[in-house]
Amino acid sequence: MxxxxxxxxxxxxxxxxxxxxxxxxxxxxxxxxxxxxxxxxxxxxxxxxxxxxxxxxxxxxxxxxxxxxxxxxxxxxxxxxxxxxxxxxxxxxxxxxxxxxxxxxxxxxxxxxxxxxxxxxxxxxPWGAYLGEEGMKNGVEVAVSSWRRMAPGTVPAGVKAAGNYLSSRLISMEAKDRGFEEGIGLSHDGTVSEGAGENLFVVHKGRLHTPPASSSILSGITRDTIITLAGKLGFDVVEQAFPREFLYSADEIFMTGTAAEVTPVRSVDKLPINN
The missing domain is CATH 3.30.470.10 (Aminotransferase class 4, branched-chain amino acid transferase, N-terminal domain)
Structure with a gap:
C-alpha cells in the first residue's frame, strides 16, 4: 500500500x-x-x-x-x-x-x-487495512510457507527488530507469488508460528487457540488484547503449539496485528475454513 x-x-x-x-x-x-x-x-x-x-x-x-x-x-x-x-x-x-x-x-x-x-x-x-478492505470484510486466502521462522538462540523473535522482518518478507513474497494474500510461517520444529506480519488465532470446538511465545512469535499487543477480551467474555484460550494440519480442521481462523487489526481467514492452502 x-x-x-x-x-x-x-x-x-x-x-x-x-x-x-x-x-x-x-x-x-x-x-x-x-x-x-x-x-x-x-x-x-x-x-x-x-x-x-x-x-x-x-x-x-x-x-x-x-x-x-x-x-x-x-x-x-x-x-x-x-x-x-x-x-x-x-x-x-x-x-x-x-x-x-x-x-x-x-x-x-x-x-x-x-x-x-x-x-x-x-x-x-493515513493507512487503510493492511490486508485490504475486501480481506477485512470477507477474509483472506493464506498459505503455509516453506520458510521457517527463526529458531531459538539465533535472534530473539520477541524483539521487534527490523532484521527479523526479512523472514517475514520471504514468507509473504512466497505466498503472493503463489496467488495468496498472506503467508503463515512454521516454527523451527514444524509447528505453526505466525503470519508474515500477524499473530494467528484458531477457533476449534469452542476453544480459542494461539501459538505460544516459544513458537518463535512476536507476542503482539493486539494479540494480548484479544486474549484478554476473550477471557473476559468467557472463552477458553489455549496458548499451545499445534501442527499445520490443525489449521485445516478449524471452525474459524483470524489474524491479528496493529497493521492487520483483526482480519478473518477464509482458506488455508486452498482448503476453505468451516466458518
Missing amino acids: PIQEVKHIWRNGEMIPWAEATTHVLTHGLHYGSAVFEGMRAYETKPKGVCVFRNREHIERLKFSARVYKIEINYSVEELMQACRDIVRENDLSSAYIRPLAYLGYGEMGPASMAAKSEIAIAAF
Missing part, C-alpha cells in the same frame, strides 16, 4: 518537514539491520477524540527492543507517548498509522559498532 505523504515527522525531539526526513547511505541500520520499531494506530473515538491504541505498551516494547540491541533512546516512555500524540495532531489526522523507529545511524561500520549515533523518529500517516 503506497505511503501517503503528510506535513511533518518527529525526529530526535523536533518536528521536521516530511521531505527532510532523510538519512545517509552509510547509516548503520541500513547495512546491519540495527533498528527497532513499532507499528501503532490512532483512532477517532467519542467523546475523547483521536486516541492512540495501547500507546504505553507499544512504547515500552520499543524501549525493550532497543535495550536488547544496545540502541540508546534518550527519551522516557512518557515523552515518546506524547510525541506519538503530537505527530498525529501535527498532521491533522483523525486516524493514523504510527511508526516509531530507533536505529543506529552514521558514524562507524561493523556489526558490533558502539560509535554509530542512535537516532529516533516517529511518523504518522
